[in-house]
Amino acid sequence: MPLRIGQEVQAVLRGTGVIPKGFSFSAINAGIKSREYKGLDLGLIACSTDAVLSGVFTRNLVKAAPVIIGMEQVKKGSARAVLANAGNANACTGQMGIADARSMMEAVARELKVRSEEVVPMSTGTIGVSMPTERIIPEIPRLVKGLCADPGCFARAIMTTDTVPKMAARRVGEACVLGFAKGAGMIAPNMATTLAVVLTDALVDKQELDNIIKTSISSTFNAITIDGDMSTNDTLVALASGLVEADPLELRYAVNSVIEELALMIVKDGEGATKFVTVKVSGTSNDRDARIVAMAVANSLLVKTALFGADPNWGRIVAAVGYSGIPVEPRDIAVKIQGLDVVEGGVQSRSFTESSLHEALKGSKITIEIVAGPGQGRFTVWTTDLSYKYVEINAQYRT
Amino acid sequence: MPLRIGQEVQAVLRGTGVIPKGFSFSAINAGIKSREYKGLDLGLIACSTDAVLSGVFTRNLVKAAPVIIGMEQVKKGSARAVLANAGNANACTGQMGIADARSMMEAVARELKVRSEEVVPMSTGTIGVSMPTERIIPEIPRLVKGLCADPGCFARAIMTTDTVPKMAARRVGEACVLGFAKGAGMIAPNMATTLAVVLTDALVDKQELDNIIKTSISSTFNAITIDGDMSTNDTLVALASGLVEADPLELRYAVNSVIEELALMIVKDGEGATKFVTVKVSGTSNDRDARIVAMAVANSLLVKTALFGADPNWGRIVAAVGYSGIPVEPRDIAVKIQGLDVVEGGVQSRSFTESSLHEALKGSKITIEIVAGPGQGRFTVWTTDLSYKYVEINAQYRT
Numbered sequence: 175m176p177l178r179i180g181q182e183v184q185a186v187l188r189g190t191g192v193i194p195k196g197f198s199f200s201a202i203n204a205g206i207k208s209r210e211y212k213g214l215d216l217g218l219i220a221c222s223t224d225a226v227l228s229g230v231f232t233r234n235l236v237k238a239a240p241v242i243i244g245m246e247q248v249k250k251g252s253a254r255a256v257l258a259n260a261g262n263a264n265a266c267t268g269q270m271g272i273a274d275a276r277s278m279m280e281a282v283a284r285e286l287k288v289r290s291e292e293v294v295p296m297s298t299g300t301i302g303v304s305m306p307t308e309r310i311i312p313e314i315p316r317l318v319k320g321l322c323a324d325p326g327c328f329a330r331a332i333m334t335t336d337t338v339p340k341m342a343a344r345r346v347g348e349a350c351v352l353g354f355a356k357g358a359g360m361i362a363p364n365m366a367t368t369l370a371v372v373l374t375d376a377l378v379d380k381q382e383l384d385n386i387i388k389t390s391i392s393s394t395f396n397a398i399t400i401d402g403d404m405s406t407n408d409t410l411v412a413l414a415s416g417l418v419e420a421d422p423l424e425l426r427y428a429v430n431s432v433i434e435e436l437a438l439m440i441v442k443d444g445e446g447a448t449k450f451v452t453v454k455v456s457g458t459s460n461d462r463d464a465r466i467v468a469m470a471v472a473n474s475l476l477v478k479t480a481l482f483g484a485d486p487n488w489g490r491i492v493a494a495v496g497y498s499g500i501p502v503e504p505r506d507i508a509v510k511i512q513g514l515d516v517v518e519g520g521v522q523s524r525s526f527t528e529s530s531l532h533e534a535l536k537g538s539k540i541t542i543e544i545v546a547g548p549g550q551g552r553f554t555v556w557t558t559d560l561s562y563k564y565v566e567i568n569a570q571y572r573t
Numbered sequence: 574m575p576l577r578i579g580q581e582v583q584a585v586l587r588g589t590g591v592i593p594k595g596f597s598f599s600a601i602n603a604g605i606k607s608r609e610y611k612g613l614d615l616g617l618i619a620c621s622t623d624a625v626l627s628g629v630f631t632r633n634l635v636k637a638a639p640v641i642i643g644m645e646q647v648k649k650g651s652a653r654a655v656l657a658n659a660g661n662a663n664a665c666t667g668q669m670g671i672a673d674a675r676s677m678m679e680a681v682a683r684e685l686k687v688r689s690e691e692v693v694p695m696s697t698g699t700i701g702v703s704m705p706t707e708r709i710i711p712e713i714p715r716l717v718k719g720l721c722a723d724p725g726c727f728a729r730a731i732m733t734t735d736t737v738p739k740m741a742a743r744r745v746g747e748a749c750v751l752g753f754a755k756g757a758g759m760i761a762p763n764m765a766t767t768l769a770v771v772l773t774d775a776l777v778d779k780q781e782l783d784n785i786i787k788t789s790i791s792s793t794f795n796a797i798t799i800d801g802d803m804s805t806n807d808t809l810v811a812l813a814s815g816l817v818e819a820d821p822l823e824l825r826y827a828v829n830s831v832i833e834e835l836a837l838m839i840v841k842d843g844e845g846a847t848k849f850v851t852v853k854v855s856g857t858s859n860d861r862d863a864r865i866v867a868m869a870v871a872n873s874l875l876v877k878t879a880l881f882g883a884d885p886n887w888g889r890i891v892a893a894v895g896y897s898g899i900p901v902e903p904r905d906i907a908v909k910i911q912g913l914d915v916v917e918g919g920v921q922s923r924s925f926t927e928s929s930l931h932e933a934l935k936g937s938k939i940t941i942e943i944v945a946g947p948g949q950g951r952f953t954v955w956t957t958d959l960s961y962k963y964v965e966i967n968a969q970y971r972t
Binding site: 204233234235236237263265266267268271272300301302303347357396405406476479480482483485487488489490492493495496497501502504507517519520521522553560561562564566568569 | 591632633634635662664665666667669670699700701702704797803804805872875878881882884886887888889891892894895896900901902904906913916918919921944959960961963964965966
């Protein structure tokens with residue numbers, strides 16, 4: 175029974191809401207982002223049982239150390255804790271990066287009295303810088319001592335350029351599902367994205383949890399794009415403590431719903447975004463082709479900057495459809511923007527006026543509907559516009 | 574015998590330089606850009622002989638009317654004139670767009686007393702707007718009357734967001750090669766790009782000219798990218814008047830050199846560009862793979878914005894290599910920037926310092942050298958950074 179987003183997150187943050195049984199949370203400042211930064215940058219989730227573990231990871235061939243370790247852990251399929259940091263990606267750090275991640279896992283395992291391979295590491299931040307383990311490891315006992323029932327601290331500890339913490343929750347009978355994510359740039363097609371953790375107390379086996387996660391990803395985290403760049407660190411893990419019986423179908427629905435909500439939160443908080451843009455493509459021969467067309471439009475710099483400027487330059491959308499690599503017959507293309515007929519039969523609609531489209535594009539939620547042919551394929555992608563602010567955020571010396 | 578760029582263009586613009594025999598030039602304001610715009614927006618090149626015609630066109634499936642017509646003309650292989658306009662792309666204009674282009678070709682043919690299918694049309698500008706033929710056609714007699722020996726007017730007539738006209742020339746014994754191009758956004762991999770015209774008075778047959786153009790394109794116009802968007806109008810045509818004997822090998826060299834110079838001019842004048850960036854990739858299994866890796870780096874928004882901000886965030890380059898789709902072994906990756914060792918064996922070089930790379934990135938010409946493995950493949954791509962100005966130019970209401 176999904177509540178409204180705002181209510182749900184507030185309920186969670188107040189600690190009165192839907193917190194899956196068996197999990198506790200902690201976060202501290204461990205001096206990872208910089209010596210000057212005083213906010214949270216190291217978060218921990220502990221589970222009182224051997225949780226069932228599933229996960230999906232970046233398809234980037236350059237994988238961060240925690241991704242390499244996490245992929246092995248997901249194969250084994252159980253975990254007792256998640257240790258996540260912001261400020262350092264531990265990527266392109268070679269064997270030293272692996273050793274650093276393991277030493278952090280061991281420090282947590284010692285305090286929690288679990289096996290170190292059951293502590294799942296996650297990192298986000300600058301690539302190529304060594305983990306400051308000399309600062310982190312002495313702080314781990316304090317991190318573990320802080321474990322409590324408030325998940326909000328974990329959501330804040332994994333933020334980088336995010337402007338708000340990202341959590342979503344659903345009830346499934348007596349059980350529940352709680353998710354965390356961080357954005358907000360380098361959100362790329364072709365994989366999960368960024369860091370995300372989904373917790374549930376539902377009783378579910380490894381195969382079923384894997385199945386639920388993989389199905390959910392394809393229409394959610396794999397359907398969003400901010401800048402088309404694919405991170406070295408993208409990770410989504412799901413842990414199930416198994417303490418509560420739940421209806422399998424309802425659980426699947428709830429997990430999918432939490433993951434979709436997190437994905438949309440990431441887009442809404444995209445770096446410098448001023449508009450939330452939905453690109454719906456239909457009429458291709460299959461869904462895969464529809465996704466490729468939608469991603470071409472969603473990643474086009476010319477489309478994104480036109481949206482930022484409310485420029486009714488629809489030709490850029492049609493041009494992106496044309497170069498997507500998917501066979502289309504230009505005469506078949508139709509485009510609606512905010513419900514207005516813009517392109518019909520590959521040319522400007524008779525009813526089109528520049529001024530009405532310009533007005534319609536001034537809103538902060540934009541929907542572009544593209545019919546690319548007579549086929550049955552369809553896919554929806556969510557993205558943002560491209561603003562001065564995006565350039566500012568990403569041109570900053572060491573963001 | 575290539576002269577220096579500045580000298581060459583100045584010589585051409587003074588009308589004292591290398592102008593291929595048989596060609597004359599004209600340009601006027603025909604009210605195409607807007608009623609307010611008073612600059613040149615319609616240009617004409619006429620040839621006194623049946624010129625041999627070659628050309629390459631956008632691979633975008635959504636092709637502008639002049640592209641559809643031009644592709645047929647290139648198959649036939651001869652031309653008497655080129656009619657080019659800025660301000661209106663005549664794309665997504667359906668059968669009406671084809672009819673409009675043909676009526677303009679006929680008006681020119683009537684005045685020049687040639688066949689209308691020998692007038693090659695080229696258009697650049699906004700997509701989806703009807704050609705204002707009612708304003709253009711009455712001006713064509715004045716355009717034809719203005720034909721003279723000064724090619725500079727044609728270079729100016731095809732400018733859109735270009736800040737400078739783009740011409741390049743080379744002598745080939747008694748013959749010569751003269752090229753024109755316009756940039757400056759929507760410069761995409763996978764095809765020529767934008768509008769370009771190459772003229773020569775050398776005697777060359779259709780097959781040889783086709784061959785020269787196709788070979789030249791692959792390492793020049795197909796090796797540049799500003800924003801990864803591929804236009805509906807990209808066209809490069811070459812006309813040879815055949816009035817002068819020339820050495821075939823020298824001709825090939827001269828045409829290639831002119832086309833490369835035009836391609837680099839387009840990058841240097843990329844929309845909002847503050848840096849000219851060379852991305853050299855080697856070590857892949859073949860050149861094609863090297864090109865894909867180089868394009869992934871050159872088109873990465875995170876790399877482009879980091880370059881704009883002189884941010885020594887080299888991890889974004891390695892991340893782009895990793896998601897390019899080409900198999901790479903992370904341990905094999907090496908990166909040099911401005912000659913500084915940045916990445917060796919997939920990790921940060923021992924000699925790397927953030928401050929020295931930050932200083933090196935402040936220059937306006939940046940060279941990134943990437944070794945992606947032990948293979949023999951190599952390719953060089955030219956691109957720009959991504960600045961506030963790019964967003965400003967492209968977010969403007971109807972650019």
